[in-house]
Amino acid sequence: MIQLNNNLRFCPQCGAQCFSQRCAKSLVCSECGFTYFHNVAATVTGFIFYQDKLLLVKRGQQPCLGMLDLPGGFVDPAESNEEALARELMEELQLPLESMAYLFSYSNTYTYKEVTYPTLDSFFMINLNALPELIIQESEISDFCWLKPTDIDPERLAFDSHKKALKAVMARLF
Secondary structure: OOOOOOOOOOOOOOOOOOEEEEEOOEEEEOOOOOEEEOOOEEEEEEEEEEOOEEEEEEEOOOOOOOOEEOOEEEOOOOOOHHHHHHHHHHHHHOOOOOOOEEEEEEEEEEEEOOEEEEEEEEEEEEEEOOOOOOOOOOOOEEEEEEEOHHHOOHHHEOOHHHHHHHHHHHHHHO
C-alpha cells in the first residue's frame, strides 16, 4: 500500500489522535469513524508556442523554486480544465487565450508544506499568432523565456510529468 505523506494526526471531526491509513488514499479515525480522502488534485499546463519557440517560466516559489516550468496551475472547484488554464494564464502572465487543444495527461505529485498531493496533470497545445507582451505575477513566477524545444534540458524542468510531456510533444513535432 502506498503510504500517505501527510502530518494529519488529529481527527477534524472529533479531535481524537486516532487516524490510521485505511487504503492508498484515505485515513480513518478509529474513534468516530470519520474518513479523510486524500484524492488526486487536477492541474493544467500549456505548451505555448510562438513560431518555433516554447514559453517557459521560472518558478518564483516552492516547490522547485528557480527551476523552469511550463505555465499553468491547479484547477479550482466548479471549473473546467480549459477555464482553469485560461484563468491561470491571465493571473500569472496577463496572457489571454485565443484557442487551445487538449494533448494528454500524466500522473504526478506536488509536495507543499510537507504534504505530498497526487496530481493529474492535463496538457494543452496553444499556438500564438503574435508575440505577446507578458506581465508576470511575481509571487508565482520570477522570469520567463522563449526557447526552441530542442534547446531545453529536461533536467531543468521542475516536475517529472513536464519532462515526460516535453518528450511526447517533441516526438510529435520532430
